[in-house]
Amino acid sequence: MIDPFSEVVMLLQPGAPFSKIVSGAGAWRVSREESGQVFYCAILEGACLIQADEHEPITLQEGDFVLIPSAHNFAMSSLEPPPDGVDAAPVALPDGEFRLGVLDVPPDVRSLVGYCVFGAPDAALLVPLLPQLVLARGESRLMTLVQLVGEECRARRPARDVVLARLLEVLLVEALRTTSESAASPGLLRGLADERLSVSIRRMHEMPARRWTVAQLATEAALSRSAFFERFSRIMGTTPMEYLSAWRMALAKDLLLRGGRGLADIAERVGYSSVNTFSVAFTRHVGVPPGRYARRP
Structure with a gap:
């Protein structure tokens, strides 16, 4: 697991x-x-x-x-x-x-x-x-x-x-x-301590390439879409899609620095349908395009 x-x-x-x-x-x-x-x-x-x-x-x-x-x-x-x-x-x-x-x-x-x-x-x-x-x-x-x-x-x-x-x-x-849970401010630890949210968080980590929607993640947590969004945002301190994007970018950066994989493969592994959409998202989050990031010393 x-x-x-x-x-x-x-x-x-x-x-x-x-x-x-x-x-x-x-x-x-x-x-x-x-x-x-x-x-x-x-x-x-x-x-x-x-x-x-x-x-x-x-x-x-x-x-x-x-x-x-x-x-x-x-x-x-x-x-x-x-x-x-x-x-x-x-x-x-x-x-x-x-x-x-x-x-x-x-x-x-x-x-x-x-x-x-x-x-x-x-x-x-x-x-x-x-x-x-x-x-x-x-x-x-x-x-x-x-x-x-x-x-x-x-x-x-x-x-x-x-x-x-x-x-x-x-x-x-x-x-x-x-x-x-009571001793931590909003974040991953509190999210994992919540029996409903922990399921959806684990699913995001297990399958980052899946085209997740808030409704699908809410189903994993056995909550309505609105109840899931409110609960996730309050306990995690960020929205479900913002968390998923941050995690995908972290994985992408790790893969880029390791080398040996093309941008198309990395884009697919972190849930983007094309190199272009991945490059736009990566540049927005990190500040530089993925190709330039991979070449950094």
Whole structure:
């Protein structure tokens, strides 16, 4: 059976090259404006606040793990943020940890924070298929991985960077797949958690070349056309045809980069009746024609 989540993750080629232990004491705040980087934070002890993009502030406690696949603006702070709202500058401690706020007192919170990367070319086409924010709570497997990553960060063992990279990759995938429907914003994870929508999503992944219509997908989900469209759009954060188009383009890009196939074959495999209609759709989604995309270095 096709696993849509596994397919998306494999095409994204996730990795996690950067992480650090950060603690905080007293009143502190730190904010970032990034260009869509994949941010994560695991609370090792204590508690703090996080606010990402347009989401309401979330209280993070020991054992919580938050992942933001495309973070543009976010802020973290103590439970009682400083009244002036001024960002604190992290101070490097002798043990390699970074401190926010007061230096000479025990920390109120200690966390593992970092950035992940998606190695897929133009991963921006795939990232919208994921939730905007993932929050996992009380996941013992996840926290075991976090503990191992934290230990590896502090240690100076041989091949430390290699081990750390692999652990962080597994941590990223585990965070995505263990998130419950209630803890994820609209996206693929919530769609797969819905017993009706998951059937139609799997069919799209199993047969991307089929000339799907909304009515046919609604039949797969055992829903009326209008009920299916509303439910899919609300839970997935995109319409059925927009999701199908994004997935077809992701598959087409992968086939183009692998080489060895003509445009007519690729067009047919991803559900287009001719090279011309495929080229028009590809150029609209990706920004360059498929032939030029295939020749990129």
